[in-house]
Amino acid sequence: MDLEEHTKIPQATAKRLPLYYRFLNNLHGQGKMRVSSKELSEAVKVDSATIRRDFSYFGALGKKGYGYNVEYLLSFFRKTLDQDETTKVALIGVGNLGTAFLNYNFTKNNNTKIEIAFDASRERVGSEVGGVRVEHIDDMEEKMGDLAVAILTVPASEAQGIADRLVDAGVSAILNFTPARITVPSHVRVHHIDLAIELQALVYFLKHYPLDEEEEE
C-alpha cells in the first residue's frame, strides 16, 4: 500500500526530493516557519509549478494563500526519505576519489554513512581514512556483512570484476564513478556518475548551445 503510492512518483520528482529536504532543513535551522513554492523555487532553481506538482504527488501538503509549513513539510519528507534510519555503505577503491569521499563521508545532514572501505594496495590496507577502516579487497565478502549499497571508485579495468563480486555478496545498489558501464543482474540498481563526461558535456553545451547574449549586470 505504502510502496504502491511511492511507485507512482515520477523518477524526476524522486531525484529532487533530497534537494528539497536539504533546503527545508536549512530553513528550519534559520527558524523559518513557512515557505511558498516561489521562495523555494528561487533557492533550489526549480520552477515553482514543478515544485507544487512534485509535492502534490504526496497529497495536499500546503495551504492555499499561505504556503507550506516548514516543520510539517520537513517531518513529512523525513519519513518519506527514511531520514531516521542510516543506510550503511561500502566504498571500494581508496584512491583519489575514494579518499575524498571517505574524508567527506556524507554524514552532515544525511542518512547515509560509509561504514567500511576496501582497497587492493597493501599500503592502504589497515589504515583509517576519514575514520573508516580500510580492509583488503580479498576479504571483502567476509567483512562486508549485509551492506546493500556500494560506491565504486576503482580503476575502470577492475570495475566489472568488482561489481560481479559485489552482486554476489548481496549488494543491490552501486554508485559507479568509473567510466566503465558495468553489467549487473536486473535486480541490482546502478547509477553512473561519469565526471569526465559531465565536464565534456558542459564544454559541448558551452560551444554549441549559446545562451542569452552577454549583458553587463
Place this chain on the structure above:
Amino acid sequence: MDLEEHTKIPQATAKRLPLYYRFLNNLHGQGKMRVSSKELSEAVKVDSATIRRDFSYFGALGKKGYGYNVEYLLSFFRKTLDQDETTKVALIGVGNLGTAFLNYNFTKNNNTKIEIAFDASRERVGSEVGGVRVEHIDDMEEKMGDLAVAILTVPASEAQGIADRLVDAGVSAILNFTPARITVPSHVRVHHIDLAIELQALVYFLKHYPLDEEEEE
C-alpha cells in the same frame, strides 16, 4: 549555419555524445573497423534505437546492412566534440575533491585540461598538485587569463561569492560540486553535480522502486 544545425540536437542526445566518443575510441584502439548500433548499445547501455536516433541528428553516418565505420564515426565526432582543441579549465578549492580532480586531470582521452587552481589556504598556495600550480584566490582575477570554464570545489558557504567573481572574470561555464545552488547571469551556464544527493537518490530508489525479483544467476 553550423551552429543552427547543432542547436537542434536534443540535450539528452548531446549528453550522450562524449560517451559514444569514448567508446568509439576504445574500439578504434582495439583495431575494430565496424560496429553496429546493437553492439554499441550493449557496451554503453543505451537502447540501440536511441543510438541510431542520436546519430541520425547528424545525418546518415552509417550504412544499412553494415553498421558504422568506426574510423569515420570517430573522426566525425572528433570534429563535432571539438576534440582537437583543448579547453582550458580553472579549479577553485583544492580540498578533498579538488585534489582528486587535479590528480586525475581528465587528460586521458579528453579535450579538457585543468590549467590552474586557486585556494585560500596559505599552505596549499605555491605548491603543485597533479602538475597544476595552486595560486592564491586573491590573485584569481589577475592570473586567470581568459579561461571560460571553472570547476567549483570550495565549501558551500563560499560558492556564491566565488561564482560572482568567476562571472566577473569572464567565465561562462561552471561545474559546481558544492551543495549551494548558485545564481548567475543568464549568459553563464552552470551544471550542478551534487554527490550527496546522488547517493541519497540511489538509496531512495533502492527502497521505493523495487526492481525485478532477486533471481540467482
Place this chain on the structure above:
DNA sequence: GGCTAGACGTTAAAGATTTCACAAACTCAG
C-alpha cells in the same frame, strides 16, 4: 547475378516531464 540476413534511418506512437493558467481556498489587515 541473385538471394538472404542484417542493420540503418525514420515515421509514428508512447511515455515522461515541464509549464501554463486559473478556480478555489486561505490569510490577514482594517
Place this chain on the structure above:
DNA sequence: CTGAGTTTGTGAAATCTTTAACGTCTAGCC
C-alpha cells in the same frame, strides 16, 4: 466580518525523450 491579495493544487497543453516497427538498402555468399 469583509474584501483584497496570496498561493495552492491541478486540468490541460506543450515539450522533450524513448521506444517500437518496418521499409529500404547493403554486404557477402553461393
